[in-house]
Amino acid sequence: MKIQARYAILLVLLLAACTKEAVTPPLQPMPGNAQMSANIAAVTTLSETFETGSKTAYATGNVTLGSGSWSFNDALVGDLSTDAKTGAKSARIRNTGSLTMNFDATGGATTITIGHGVFGSDGSSTWQLWISTNGGSSYSQAGSTITSSSTSLQTASFTVNISGSYRLSIRKVSGGSNRINIDNITVSSGSTGGGGTPTPGDNDNLLLGNPSGAVASTSNPGNYLMVRTYYTLSYNRDRGTPNWVSWHLGSSDIGSADRQDDFRADNTLPSGWYQVQATSYSGSGFDRGHNCPSADRTSSTTANSATFLMTNMIPQAPNNNQQTWNNLESYGRSLVSAGNEVYVIMGSYGTGGTGSNGTVNTIDNGHVTVPARVWKVLVVIPNGNNDLGRITTGTRVIAVNTPNINTTSTDWKQYRTSVDAIESATGYDLLSSLPASVQQTIEARVDNQ
Known part of the structure; x- marks a missing residue:
């Protein structure tokens, strides 16, 4: 059959595109990279696996979990072999007990999935999901009543339409003393356009984009997405540090809560992954350097405590951490005091830093890689709504990139650079949610204010 000329031309163009040589960034990009962001249907605004926290009695009480503080009424955190769960723990509810958030999650919600099952040999029970959008003043039921009858976890899915903050309450409504387990609560927000770009709401920690296309999949251990209430990060299992951490800083984030100093391992990491301990940096000559700073989260004890998980830390040269970066962090908060809100992304890359004991590549018996460079990007806008617009x-x-050494200047302004330069060094796509024309201009510019 004779091929028409226009199809021949298209074939030539297709072959040319397929053979075009890819451009490799100076550092090898994380698995998935920014191209994977096209496959993400929504942004996760809440994730709770019950792996963090402990409660061994059914009496009503509050429990601090990975996502924040929850009220357990006639409920506990179960870790028995007869608890239906993934990982080591799940919540267990009896009678007409409930699990209710004591905090507001932000970023909205469109889909909520909850794992549920029967405890041990108990009979079936029913439960409901209730949601508040006014700080817990009132609740409305979402979807239909769910029946739990299987000893293995099943997944219930709810479709909702919430654009702002919310609280969840899971309420057991029948089955008497029969017990049910609840696990793996995930809330997603945002729809996708033709290119699959997520559309989170104002103040969302990932409003400006997912720099490396991180996903919450154990098949992607070098670029594992972890969504917290107070920040979101891409974790690198083999480095034992985050690749980057992203958060929104506004006036409501700054309060009078004391610094908690409760450094601790992150028990929400996937089963079998090494957990960096609070003592893992001891004697190394490096500080436990926050990505999302403690002082950026002083609205409550829960908010401040969330910043002390070791998945939010990097081995940082003491003077670099306590002087250069401390000054930059303080400046960011001063911008908020002046009537602005700030979107912040911080990360690190490379291998080998110089602490108080000299230059090393790894610490904690090789479990934690010491980065060579530490960077941060701050996008500053006046307080208001429709932030992306x-x-x-x-x-x-403001883009800053410093060497991770103990002799950096206390003046962070000496290390200002462009977003383009950080992208070139890391292979990330920063500020990807913005229009291309805006990115092109603001990412090339070096701040001089």
């Missing part, structure tokens, strides 16, 4: 070519963007 208000970021223009004139928006102030």
Whole structure:
């Protein structure tokens, strides 16, 4: 059959595109990279696996979990072989007990999935999901009543339409003393356009984009997405540190809560992954350097405590951490005090830093890689709504990249650079949610204010 000319031309163009040589960034990009973001249907605004926290009695009480503080009424955290669960723990409810969030999650919700099952040999029970959008003042039931009858976890899915903050309450409504287990609560928000780009709401920690296309899959251990209430991060299992951490900083985040100093391992990491301990940096000559700073989260004890998980830490040269970065962090909060809100992304890359004991590549018997460089990007906008729409070519963007050494200047302004330069060094796609024309301008500019 004779091929028409126009199809021949298309075939030539297709072959040319397939053979085009890819450009490799100076550092090898994380698995998945930014191209994977096209496959993400929504942003996860809450994730709770019950692996963090302990409660061994049914009496009503509050439990601090990975996502925040929850009220357990006639419920506990179960870790028995007869608890239906993934991992080591799940929640267990009896009678007409409930699990209720004591905090507001932000970023909205469109899909909520909850794992549920029967404890041991107990009979079936029913439960309901209730949601509050006014800080817990009132609740409305979402979806239909769910029946738990299997000893293995099943997944219940609820479709909702919440654009702002919310609280969840899971309420057992029948079955008497029969007990049920609840596990793996995931809330997703945002729809996708033709290109699959997520559309989270104002103040969302990932509003400006997912820099490395991180996903919450154990098949992606070098670029594992972890969604917290107070920040979101891409974790690298083999380095034992985050690749990057992203958060929103506004006036409501800054309060009077004391610094908790409760450094601790992150028990929400997938089963079998090494957990960096609070003592893993001891004697190394490096600080446990926060990515999302403690002082950026002083609205409550829970918020501040969330910053002390070791998945939020990097081995940072003491003077670099306590002087250079401390000064930059303080400056970021001063911008908020002046009437702005700030979207922040911080990360590190490379291998080998110089602490108080000299230069090393790893610590903690090789479990934790010491980065060579530490960077941060701050996008500053006046307080308001429709944040993405208000970021223009004139928006102030501060990009800083310092060596991880003990002799950096206390003046962070000496290390200002462009977002483009950080992207070139890391292979990430920062600020990817912004229009291309805006990115092109603000990512090339070096701040001089």
